[in-house]
Amino acid sequence: MTEPNQNVPRRIAQTILNSLKGGVVPRVGLPYITVGRKSEIEALLHDVEIIAEGGASFRFIVGRYGSGKSFLIQTIRNYVMDKGFIVADADLSPERRLHGTRGQGLATYRELIGNLSTKTKPEGGALTLLLDRWISSAQAAAAQETGLAPGDAALIQAVDQKIFAVTQAVSELVHGYEFGKLLSAYYHAYIEGDDETKMKVIRWFRGEYAQKREAKEELGVSIIITDDDWYDYLKLFAVFFRLAGYAGMMIMIDELVNIFKIPNSITRQYNYEKMLTMYNDTLQGKAKYLGIIMGATPQAVEDKRRGVYSYEALRSRLAEGKFSRPGARDLLSPVIRLEPLTAEEMLVLCEKLTSMHAGLHGYERRLADRELTDFIRLEYGRIGADQNITPREVIRDFIELLNLMYQNPNLGLQELIESGEFTYAESDAVSNKPDEGFAEFTL
Numbered sequence: 001m002t003e004p005n006q007n008v009p010r011r012i013a014q015t016i017l018n019s020l021k022g023g024v025v026p027r028v029g030l031p032y033i034t035v036g037r038k039s040e041i042e043a044l045l046h047d048v049e050i051i052a053e054g055g056a057s058f059r060f061i062v063g064r065y066g067s068g069k070s071f072l073i074q075t076i077r078n079y080v081m082d083k084g085f086i087v088a089d090a091d092l093s094p095e096r097r098l099h100g101t102r103g104q105g106l107a108t109y110r111e112l113i114g115n116l117s118t119k120t121k122p123e124g125g126a127l128t129l130l131l132d133r134w135i136s137s138a139q140a141a142a143a144q145e146t147g148l149a150p151g152d153a154a155l156i157q158a159v160d161q162k163i164f165a166v167t168q169a170v171s172e173l174v175h176g177y178e179f180g181k182l183l184s185a186y187y188h189a190y191i192e193g194d195d196e197t198k199m200k201v202i203r204w205f206r207g208e209y210a211q212k213r214e215a216k217e218e219l220g221v222s223i224i225i226t227d228d229d230w231y232d233y234l235k236l237f238a239v240f241f242r243l244a245g246y247a248g249m250m251i252m253i254d255e256l257v258n259i260f261k262i263p264n265s266i267t268r269q270y271n272y273e274k275m276l277t278m279y280n281d282t283l284q285g286k287a288k289y290l291g292i293i294m295g296a297t298p299q300a301v302e303d304k305r306r307g308v309y310s311y312e313a314l315r316s317r318l319a320e321g322k323f324s325r326p327g328a329r330d331l332l333s334p335v336i337r338l339e340p341l342t343a344e345e346m347l348v349l350c351e352k353l354t355s356m357h358a359g360l361h362g363y364e365r366r367l368a369d370r371e372l373t374d375f376i377r378l379e380y381g382r383i384g385a386d387q388n389i390t391p392r393e394v395i396r397d398f399i400e401l402l403n404l405m406y407q408n409p410n411l412g413l414q415e416l417i418e419s420g421e422f423t424y425a426e427s428d429a430v431s432n433k434p435d436e437g438f439a440e441f442t443l
Contacts, residue, residue, distance in 0.1 A: 008032050008356050008359060012028055013029070013357075015029060016028075017353070017356065017360065017399055020396070021396060021399045021403075025070045025071045025074045027074065027123075028122075030075050032352065032356065033352055033356075034075060035341070036342070037075075037338075040072060040338065041075065041076070044072075044076050045076075047059065048076075048083065051247075051250070051290065054288050054289060055285075055288070056281070056282035056283075056288060058278065058334060059291075059293050059294070059335075059336060060256075060293075060296055060308075060318070060334060060335045060336065061294070062295075062296050062298055062301050062335055062336065062337045063298070063338035064297060065392070067338050067390050067392075068338060068341065068391050068392075069295045069296075069338055072338070073295055076250075076293065077117075077250070077252060078122075080247075080250045081119045084246055084247035085247045085248050085249065085291075086117070086118060086126070086237075086241045086248070086249045086250070087115075087116070087117045087250045088112040088115055088116050088117070088252070089112070089117075089254070090108055090112045090115060090253055091111075091253075091254045092108065092255045092258040092259065093258055095107055096111055097262070097271055098259065098278075099267075099270040100227055100267070103227060105227040106207050106226060106227050108253070109207050109231075112234065113205065113206050113237075114206070116130065118130070118246075127205060127206070128198075130241070130244065131190075132190065134245070135191075137244070138159050138162040142159045142161075163183075163184065164184075166240070166243045166244065168180065170183065170243070173235070173239060174236075175229065175233065178221040182204055182205070183240070185197060204219060204225075205233075207233075210224070231277065234251060234290070235281070235286075235288075238287065238289045248290065249290055250290075251292045252292075252294075253294045253295070255296075256294055256295065256297075256301070257297050257300040259272070259300070259308075260300040260303065268310070272308060272310070272311035272314055275294075275311075276311065278292055296308070298337070301318070301335065318333075318335050340389070340390075343376050343377075346394055351372060353398060353399065354367050357399070357402045371414065374414070375398065375417060379393075379397065
């Protein structure tokens with residue numbers, strides 16, 4: 001086993017280890033700890049290429065709690081931002097749904113728009129930045145094409161024409177007339193230094209106007225974003241971002257289990273109906289430059305009484321065919337079911353974390369390759385591990401061991417794992433003899 005060349009900045013290493021120990025996915029540094037999932041990542045990156053060419057995609061990533069679906073979503077998020085995409089992400093909750101009678105759908109829209117992210121602003125809140133950069137880039141492009149100096153009336157006219165071309169293209173879409181009108185209002189407020197009008201337009205784009213009358217009085221538009229039509233505006237944003245010079249837009253919605261948990265069957269059906277609309281739009285070409293990824297547990301999708309499959313129109317479109325099986329899944333289908341990480345892949349990850357932990361705290365790595373193998377053998381040898389073990393559990397256990405060994409230099413890994421805190425099956429998986437699955441671990 002060779003020592004990986006990590007060179008992980010301490011700030012990033014601290015974030016990674018703290019996040020993983022807390023059971024959440026870090027927002028930074030994922031390339032340092034990515035193992036496995038090669039086929040799933042390749043399938044999703046193929047979608048990215050199609051979206052950048054004017055297409056659209058819709059994928060469900062399905063896996064148990066702690067299986068790595070949020071990690072995979074975050075990995076794709078970081079990749080597409082590097083490729084010039086705008087990313088919007090949100091977790092569903094009792095207050096945020098795809099549809100609701102008390103603003104739950106609009107709350108999801110607001111969360112997505114609030115979390116708009118780019119490569120240079122990955123933490124979210126990028127809407128104002130995106131609009132300002134659009135205008136600045138139009139000014140720079142017009143100046144380069146005409147060779148005119150700033151302040152020249154002809155240059156201002158050339159910029160106006162570029163802005164008008166974008167607003168006109170957007171205006172041809174559903175709800176696009178008002179959308180384009182507001183883009184134009186923002187541009188003129190930007191030129192005139194009217195920050196008050198700029199903020200009113202931003203409020204409208206964020207879905208913060210509750211009354212049409214208020215929007216009409218302040219901005220001259222007679223519609224507002226509502227629970228019923230919020231998704232239409234995401235389609236408009238995807239086209240606008242493309243016209244503004246970005247590759248497209250990727251929407252990531254996790255925790256679909258919160259729809260599964262809705263007690264009222266009619267409300268659940270309305271949410272699945274909205275999901276069907278989004279799914280059909282992407283497959284039928286009604287959306288452009290737009291990708292949608294949703295994360296869910298197997299039960300939230302496959303339960304025929306409350307899950308996605310309880311809505312027949314979705315079940316008939318998403319259900320697996322006759323030939324897919326564990327180890328041979330169709331990764332070009334709308335539903336990507338995550339297979340468990342293998343023991344070998346988890347060993348690679350533990351190796352990475354060992355070096356990262358040592359680098360962060362400034363000590364010489366103490367764990368030998370054989371000890372790492374023993375730890376993985378122990379974890380995968382627990383009763384029911386073949387069905388129930390998840391990366392999250394293994395990682396939390398392992399980081400805890402690293403912390404304890406760092407704080408107590410007199411303790412060794414073998415002493416800790418033999419302390420009785422770990423329960424495992426009496427099997428070859430935990431015997432002193434290497435079994436078939438662990439006989440030739442190499443990195």
